[in-house]
Amino acid sequence: MTAYELDHVVLWVADPVRSARFYREVLGLEPLRLTEFTVGEAPFVSMRVGPGTVIDLTPLSVAPTLNAVPGAAGTAGHLVNHVCLAMAEEEFEALRGRLEAGGHRVTPDQRDSYGARGIAPRVFYFSDPDGNVLEARYYEE
Known part of the structure; x- marks a missing residue:
């Protein structure tokens, strides 16, 4: 059987900065690219879960652009x-x-x-x- 590693999970959030604060203060996860996101240089904030795994906190406002991916119509923006x-x-x-x-x-x-x-x-x-x-x-x- 093939072994895979979880690379990332994308969570849709209203406010990535607010969510990053929750994941940092409550869960103790390290934010990545938070400064870059706040100045408009990164499209989302990531939170380090482990050496090879992050949670991407993606603004719900960008969901319509991801629905344009072939085969993905109507899928973006749903909670897991x-x-x-x-x-x-x-x-x-x-x-x-x-x-x-x-x-x-x-x-x-x-x-x-x-x-x-x-x-x-x-x-x-x-x-x-x-x-x-x-x-x-x-x-x-």
Whole structure:
């Protein structure tokens, strides 16, 4: 079987700067090209998830131009179901604490959820400011 690595996920957001602040302050992700975006030199902001993976925070206002891609008519601008972020158990607990302290709604834990590395003992879901749903999980080492 071929092994792939997730390169990037594009999330449609109303305000990439606001969303970058959320992903930096709550999730602890590093923003890339934020300054370039704010001065009009980059079309979106990226958030570093891992060495080879980013989340692109793309302004919803550009969705109509992406609908022009052959075969993509009507697809741009739709939210994904959710994006899952795996982390160490300590960070899992810290993230839940930051979300709750910031007044963000967090689902109750789900147990024994299957993912890319097998069974995660606990997962929970939350939303970013644009309604994109994220899942947090950890795997036992």
